[in-house]
Amino acid sequence: MDRIDAAHPSEAALRHGFAPDLFLSDPDLIAPLTRDRTGGYTGQPVAVARPRSAAELADVVRRCRALGLGLVPQGGLTGLVGAGVSGDVDREVVVLLDRMSAVRTVDPVGFAMVVEAGCVLETAKKAADAEDMLLPITFGSQGSCRVGGVVATNAGGFNVLRYGMTRDLVLGLEVVLPDGRVWDGLRTLRKDNRGYDLKQLFVGAEGTLGIVTAVAFKLFPKPTRVETALVGLRSVEDVMTLYGRARRACSDLLSAFELMTRDGLALALEHGPDLLDPLGEACPYYVLMELSGGGAVDLSALLEVLFEEAGDLIVDGTIAQSQAQAERLWLLREAMVAAQSRSGPYYRTDVSVPLAEIPAFLHAAFARLAAELPDGRPIAYGHVGDGNIHLNVVPPASWSIEPRRDLFRAAEEVIFTTLDRFGGSISAEHGIGRSKKRAFMERVDPVTLDLLRALKSVIDPQGTMSRGRIFDL
Amino acid sequence: MDRIDAAHPSEAALRHGFAPDLFLSDPDLIAPLTRDRTGGYTGQPVAVARPRSAAELADVVRRCRALGLGLVPQGGLTGLVGAGVSGDVDREVVVLLDRMSAVRTVDPVGFAMVVEAGCVLETAKKAADAEDMLLPITFGSQGSCRVGGVVATNAGGFNVLRYGMTRDLVLGLEVVLPDGRVWDGLRTLRKDNRGYDLKQLFVGAEGTLGIVTAVAFKLFPKPTRVETALVGLRSVEDVMTLYGRARRACSDLLSAFELMTRDGLALALEHGPDLLDPLGEACPYYVLMELSGGGAVDLSALLEVLFEEAGDLIVDGTIAQSQAQAERLWLLREAMVAAQSRSGPYYRTDVSVPLAEIPAFLHAAFARLAAELPDGRPIAYGHVGDGNIHLNVVPPASWSIEPRRDLFRAAEEVIFTTLDRFGGSISAEHGIGRSKKRAFMERVDPVTLDLLRALKSVIDPQGTMSRGRIFDL
Incomplete structure (x- = not known):
């Protein structure tokens, strides 16, 4: 804890003249901020600042800049790529936005809301819901992540198929720039x-070009009707055919189209004794579909027509007859995700390919994993309509951490090099941060890298913001 | 024409070593490229290049850079802000992309297409349509504009409400950079x-950061059903209330929600002797609505429910019973737009405000125009769901060009300063180009301007691309 010591010369210079409570000083409060949810990244910050306004944060930024300190904004630490914790060697001040967490406005005429960066995503979603509107961004950590982090990582999730990524939902931003000025957009x-469109610079920049302090989001009418179904299919080719028919037959009211494999479902069933095999017959592939809409649209009629038209593809299926049944179907998916970590760390990816390449990519990756890493258990699931697959490898339960790490390295090599053949992305949703930087730098073409460096160099010439994330200078 | 003369030293140096037919030399072919559709901008380019590939264009860019010449890409010249024609003093080479106009791929599984920049928008739309998919970008000049220009201006149009701006539909870009390298995104x-997300830099940059040579677009299922209705309302407040109810009642399947005023409709009826007043009763405001969908969705049932629920707002209304009737309703809107120019040049805006401010903005602007410019006839129409109003002023038919120009200047002052009070944008759709540069520079805040200049300076340090558009360096 000695780097938090106020006796450290730059630490004293940092605090000088600011309100004493601007910086967190209780080591017990700081400790949980030094480790991200993956556990793979830890780091002791020079200090932890909790500004009350963009103007106060701007003062902190100018001070840090003068002292040669870096800054890193920290949200819910749910990004999983090591971007939000301080790097030990980087001499960074962590910025918490938790004092800037207000829902400023919810506009039911303009279908828009303005939220401060420290607002927890779920709080923002509830504020929209209270006005009969939908902030569509939906994913597992929505109860702890903060909207500043959602924007900084261009977060995805379950509803991207229907409503787009976070980028598509941002109407405006307020950002504290690396030079300590506030950009009001x-x-x-x-x-x-x-x-x-300057706001695009900051969406998905992982804090490297500035710190987002407030966001204007686009909202949608709150769906008043939801239909949920689980279907079993023979092949991933059939899954993709079903996807194309479903978008057309359901008038693009699909709000989720999630792929699971039998192996994934079996893993969930093994670890969840309360869970039942949802269909009479085991199928190699499953799709969890959700339609949502409002007004007088008869969604169940749409689903029925689709199921009739897709009788050649669907082996078996079930349509939830109640919200409780729908929740049980979603529980299978959640249980599968949770079951992967029951026996220790596992290898997790977040990759994407063009939709038409999904079958070929999965076949190639499964074949190589079976041949080269026969001890690992590959689990694939994902947001198929977005071309986004989480292709993971679960080691045997008995393995210790060392052989697991070797497996992770080997699995990454197999999966990423297979991905390269299909023009895929090594990071569909979570960004690059620190954990994917090496793999990104190995693959990025020189023109792209020059452009990335040019933007960083002109917006943040001193390298004040989120040093060492995404790419090396 | 002497600047096209091959004897001009830099003109000879420009051509040296290239295929002779890379540059257009027939003055009759060049003449129409020197004037945009507004007629307000004309300019003689140093040369007109027609590259066959991104690589060939990159060669031209490097040569121009070496010779200190600028480049300006030219599409259909339908942008209306003077961006696409060469400035006489700028020593620019105009780049036509008409030899790069192929539809490369249409992907019915991934709902995506790849098109070269010189492809006419309507050609791209038809290629998507042939595979039962929709490229949603829809506006008046779609038969002549080219997709490179659509991307460079982040074009809007009728379907933004449902599908977003061009930016929201771009999955990838290929761009020739100012340094003569090709960025493959x-x-x-x-x-x-x-x-x-580097592609965001080039969307809406009006050619100032590079020349787009190919585009990957997101596609949607082709709507198989369309419903069109025209309703009359008492006030613009009622229009906005109807908009909120319509989005909710129609399950967000609204694909157009167009405002017209009685003055605008009256102008159309005056000039179109074949047109009939569409409703029994004259109303101060009209909305032309379109719903579109696919599958088994009963759109007419949705409209009927909406009309019942909105009985307190709707004075009178008609639902098209056939495609021919729907076309006649759209014809009223088109006739209104066309009628404005029947008796000579008129003042045209393309502004936006937050949706909730539309009524207050229109009342304030109409009041000031009536008081300060009583000779002008204000006509307002627009894409209300996007907060986008075309608030125009038509001078008396008898006026000559000089008093018209005075009126245009005065109308701009009235409308833009009113707009400033409501946090509006002086350019919702068409960009800044050259015609709105002065008004933009008067309003842009210093932080935004510094960021714009920083991006330009780092991507195009020599100022090679589309000099003098958007802002001054």
Whole structure:
């Protein structure tokens, strides 16, 4: 804890003149901020700042810049790529936005809301819901992640198929820049073609170009009807055919289209004694579908027509007859995700390929994993409509951490090099952070890398913000 | 024409070593490229290049850079802000992409297509349609504009409400950079969070950061059912209330929600002797609505429910019973737009405000126009769901060009300063180009301007691309 010691010269210089409670000083409060949810990244910050406003944060940024300190914004630490914790060698100040967490406005005419960066995603979603509107961003950690992190990572999730990534839902931003100025782009205009769309710079930049302090989101009418179904299919080719028919037959009201394999479902069933095999017949592939809509649209009629039209593809299926049944279907998917870590660390990917390449990619990856890593248990699931597959490898329960790490390295090599053949992305949702930087740097083409470095160098010439994330300078 | 003369030293140096037919030399072919559709901008380029590939264009860019010449890409010249024609003093080479106009791929599994920049928008739309998919970008000049220009201006149009701006539909880009390198970001991945999303830089940059040579677009299922209705309302407040109810009642299947005023409709009826007043009763405001969907969705049932629920708002209304009737309703809107120019040039805006501010903005602007410019006839129409109003002023038919120009200047002052009070944008759809640069520079805040200049300076340090558009350096 000695680097938090106020006796450290730059630490004293950092605090000088600021309100004493601007910085967190209780080591017990700081400790949980030094380790991300993967456990793979830890780091002791120089200090932890909790600004009350963009202006106060701007003062902190200018001070850090003068002292040669870096800054890293920290949200719910749910990003899983090691971006949000301080690097020990980086001399960084961690910035918590938890004092800037207000829902400022919810606009039921303009279908828009303005939220501060420290607002927990679920709180923002509830505020929209209270006005009969939907903030569509939906994923597992929504109860702990904060909207600043959601924007900084361009988060995805279950509803991307229908509503797009976070980027598509951002109407405006307020950002504290690396030079300590505040950029006010916090607008709710739906169309605005005045010059370059600067907010795009900061969405998905993982904090490397500035710290987002407030966000204007696009909202949607709250769906008043939801239909959920689980179907079993013979092949991943059939899954993709079903996807194309489902989008057409359901008038693009699909809000989720999630792939599971039999291996994944079996893993969930092994670890969840309360769970039942949902269909009469075991199938190699399953799709969990959700349709949502409002008004007088008869979603169950749409599903029935689809099931009739897709009788050649669907081996067996079930449509939830109640919300409780729908929740039980989703529970299978959640249990599968949770079951992977029951016996220790496992290898997790977050990759994407063009949709038409999903079958070929999965076949190639499964074949190589079976041949080269026969001890690992490959589990694949994902947001098929987004081309986004979580292709993971679970080691035998008995393995210690060392052979597991070797397996992780080998699995990454197999999966990423297979992915390269299909024009895929090594990071569909979670970004690069620190954990994927090496793999990214190995693959990025020189023109792209030059452009990334050019943007960083002109917006943050001193390298003040989130040093060492995404790429090396 | 002497600047096209091959005897001009830099013109000879420009051509040296290239295939003779790379540059257009027939003055009759060049003449129409020197004037945009507004007629307000004309300019003689140093040369007109027609590259066959990104690599050939990259050669031209490097040559221009070496000779200190600028480049400006030219599409269908339908942008209306003077961006696409060469500036006489700028020593620019105009780049036509018409030899790069192929539809490369249409992917019915991934709902994506790859098109070259010189492809006419309507050609791309038809190629998607042939595979039962929709490229949603829809506007008046779609038969002549080219997709490179659509991307460079982040074009809007009728379907933004449902499908978003062009930016929301771009999955990938290929761009020739100002340094003569080709950036290959031509991917169809739906989710890809590897580093900054560089394609966003070039969408809406009006050619100032590079020349787009190919585009990957997101596609949608082709709607198989369309319902069109025209309703009359008492006030613009009622229009906005109807908009909120319509989005909810129609399960967000609204694909157009267009405002017209009685003055606008009256102008259309005056100039179109074949047109009939569509409703029994004259109303101060009208909305032209379109719902579109597929599968078994009963859109007419949705509209009927909406009309029942909105009985307190709707004075009178008609639902098209056939495609021919729907076309007649759209004809009223088109006739209104066309009628404005029947008696000579008129003042045209393309502004946006937050949706909730539309009524207050329109009341304030109409009041000031009536008081300060009583000779002008204000006409307002637009894409209300996008907060996008075309608030125009038509001068008396008898006026000559000089008093018209004075009126245009005065109308701009009235409308833009009113807009400033409501946090509006002086350019919702068409960009800044050259015609709105002064008004933009007067309003842009210093932090935004510094960021715009920083991006331009680092991507195009020599100022090679589309000099003098959007902002001054």
